[in-house]
Structures are given as structure tokens and as C-alpha cells.
Amino acid sequence: MGLELEPLFQAWSYFRRRKFRQCSDLCSQLLERPPGEQEPDSEYTVFQAAWSLKTRALTEMVYVDEIDMDQEGIAEMMLDENAIAQVARPGTSLKLPGTSQGGGPSPAVRPVTQSGRPITGFVRPSTQGGRPSTMEQAIKTPRTALTARPITSASGKYVRLGTASMLTNPDGPFINLSRLNLAKYAQKPKLAKALFEYIFHHENDVKNALDLAALATEHAQFKDWWWKVQIGKCYYRLGLYREAEKQFKSALKQQDMVDTVLYLAKVYLRLDQPVTALNLFKQGLDQFPGEVTLICGIARIYEEMNNISSAAEYYKDVLKQDNTHVEAIACIGSNHFYSDQPEIALRFYRRLLQMGVYNCQLFNNVGLCCxxxxxxxxxxxxxxxxxxxxxxxxxxxxxxxxxxxxxxxxxxxxxxxxxxxxxxxxxxxxxxxxxxxxxxxxxxxxxxxxxxxxxxxxxxxxxxxxxxxxxxxx
The missing domain is CATH 1.25.40.10 (Tetratricopeptide repeat domain)
Structure with a gap:
């Protein structure tokens, strides 16, 4: 006869096993027990734990990692208020990557996008299509491979995420944000962090999330780097890139974190400053030697700047640290293929098959190499x-x-x-x-x-x- 767990521990077990729907339902039953209690600041410790656990479960159900660079659409292109120079110097812009550098394959051999970027061996949000230079090109931009829909804007994606989050609560929102006293929650760090992620990711209410983060970092006397990162994320979502840059830099002064470096590099890439992002990644490698995400970030930038040979070297460094990195294997294989070395490319694609990657694109590449x-x-x-x-x-x-x-x-x-x-x-x-x-x-x-x-x-x-x-x- 098996032992029965306490409901709260059972809910926590569901959460640890990523069964977020069961976790949320069990927490809802716990929250219905105390009569008359509608806010998590009561004396019931179990009530507070269940409230916090449910917010985290609902957040995880719709969570999307925002570290990768977002695809720029028509809205971001036409309403860009951060442009400094209309014609950037060669090798300093992602909009005009120029010709191949470092003896790599010629762009005439390697297919390129409308903006001149070489087609990469691994589909990422920033490489689904080139950034159109005019409105006419933007209207004619082909559909993306991942969504099969025209590229509109990054803001539209967050709206769709917010709409999808409504499916997790068919009876209505779990928390009524308009009635929350954010100043009171900002004084309770444990509850505030869970509430912020719920507001930011699940409800997609950037304004209230920013207000909560500002109050919480003020309560922490501006000494908590985590809240500064969250403020930077809110500023980035609102398009205030320079303000986001200040927050991420301030957070790095207090605590060196890989994610903070990646967020700050993301800001520089949106500002079209790839050289600054490269220097930031290399400084991050001094603090975190051998960090795969930082090395991969450098390789991506070199690849988008059409410096294929340098990108391949850094992707090889990635494989030295993680020999199962799918993106590095795919990009190196693509580079060998366009360098007239299909036999070597085939070895890398077969490696992906051995790792369990099994899709149309991979077999298509294997067929071409053969x-x-x-x-x-x-x-x-x-x-x-x-x-x-x-x-x-x-x-x-x-x-x-x-x-x-x-x-x-x-x-x-x-x-x-x-x-x-x-x-x-x-x-x-x-x-x-x-x-x-x-x-x-x-x-x-x-x-x-x-x-x-x-x-x-x-x-x-x-x-x-x-x-x-x-x-x-x-």
C-alpha cells in the first residue's frame, strides 16, 4: 500500500516533473480551502506556498526563453528610432554584411538572403530572413520556414503569447492585476519574484511588470541585480534599448552572470552594433572560460557578418566544449558543403542522425551531400x-x-x-x-x-x- 503525500508536496512533485497542469489544479484546490482568504498575505503559510507555486506553474506553461535574438519585422524596420548612421562602415553592421571575409566561400556560391546575409546551417529567429531595406521589399518578404506566416513584428508575437496564456485559465485570470497593491508585494521578495514572472510571461502586461520591478528594486535599495535584469527586460520589450543597456550594465557590476551578458548583447545586436557585442562576449569569456553560449554567440555574429571562416573556428571551439551541440554541428556541416567538401559535410550530418535528429531538412541535406x-x-x-x-x-x-x-x-x-x-x-x-x-x-x-x-x-x-x-x- 503506497504512502499518500500531503497535497502541497504532491503539487511540488508535479511541478518538479513538469506536470504543470496537474500542479495548477492541485494548488487551486488548496487555495479554495481557507474560507474568505483572497490574498496570499494571510497567516496561512500553506496558502502562500500554494499561491506562489501556482503562479510559477502557470508561468512555466507559457514560458519562452527571450535570450535569442528576435526577428525584426516591418514595424521594427519602419519605426526604428535608434539608427545612428544611414551608411555604416564595412564590417560594423549586420544590415550590410558585405562580402565574405577571411577566405571563406564566396557569396555567389553560398545562398544569401535579401539583405546579403549568408543562409546559415541552423534556423534561428534572427536568420529566418534578411532585414528588408525598403517597405516594398518588406511586403514581398517570403513566408518564414517556422511559422509559415508573413513576418509582421516582434510585438505581435507577444500579443499571441498573451492570448495563448488565456487557455491555461478557462474560468478567467488567476490574479486580477488591476486590484493588486504592487507596493505591498514589492516588500515581499519571495512572492514578488514569482508574481513578476507571472505578470511578464503569462499575462504579458509589461507596464505592471515594470512597476513591480521598480518598486522591488527600490525596496532592495538598488542592491539586487536580479531586479535590475528584469527592469532591463521590460525596457527591451518596450523598445527602450538604451535604458535597458543601463540596467544590464548596472546588474553586471553587481553580479557577473552569463544570462545578463546575453541580454546585453541582444540589446547591442538590436542597435546594430555587432562589434560591441563581440567585445562583450569576449569579455564574458574572460569571466566564464569555455562557456558554450558565449562562444556560440560570437560564432553567430561572425556568420551574420559573412565572416564564415571565423564563424567556423568558433563553432569548432563550441564542439570542443560540447560535442553534441546541434547548431555547431549543423553550421560546420553547411560550411563544408558550400566549400566543396560534401564528403566531410556528410560526416557531420550523419552525426546528427546518430544523435536522434530526425527531420525533413536533415535528410534533404544528406541527400544533397550524397x-x-x-x-x-x-x-x-x-x-x-x-x-x-x-x-x-x-x-x-x-x-x-x-x-x-x-x-x-x-x-x-x-x-x-x-x-x-x-x-x-x-x-x-x-x-x-x-x-x-x-x-x-x-x-x-x-x-x-x-x-x-x-x-x-x-x-x-x-x-x-x-x-x-x-x-x-x-
Missing amino acids: FYAQQYDMTLSSFERALFLAENEEETADVWYNLGHVAVARALLQTASSLAPHMYEPHFNFAILSEKVGDLQRSYTAAQKSEEAFPGHVDTQQLIKQLKDHFAML
């Missing part, structure tokens, strides 16, 4: 798997576009075999492609020609044997 590495036996099977895993029309179109290269290659190989009948390579490759597309008769004919040109070729002999066995079964 095709350019002339490993035709795996090319079509990889593309077939990519088609099976495609989740929307855009992904399907990408796979079929790449399959078109295979069809063109088959025609070119047929031409090459007619021009150089003494060479076995065109005959053998044409036989492999024909066998994969189901044209077995032409595959057998080409394999025979390959055997005549090179009688000792083992792969040709194995292919002929497979085709003979198949014909014998018909």
Missing part, C-alpha cells in the same frame, strides 16, 4: 525519407527541387557515356541512378557497358548480379 559526393546509392533513398517527413508544402517543394538535380544528372551522365564510351564511371553512375528510379533495363545495359570498360570493377559486378537476380524473379 549526390555531390557521387554516392548515388544513398541519394534517392535520403530524398524519399525527406519527402516522407515533410510537414508542409514548402518543405516538399525544396525536396522536389533537389530531386530535379538528380534527374538532370542522369541526363548528363547519359551524354557523358556516349561521348566517352571507354570510361566506366559515366556508365556505372548512370546505371546506379537508373536502378534507383526504377528503370532496370537501362540500368542493366549501362552496367554491362561499365563492365566492358572496367572488367574488374567490383561494384559493377555486384550491381549486375542484383539486376540478374531481380530479372530471374519476374
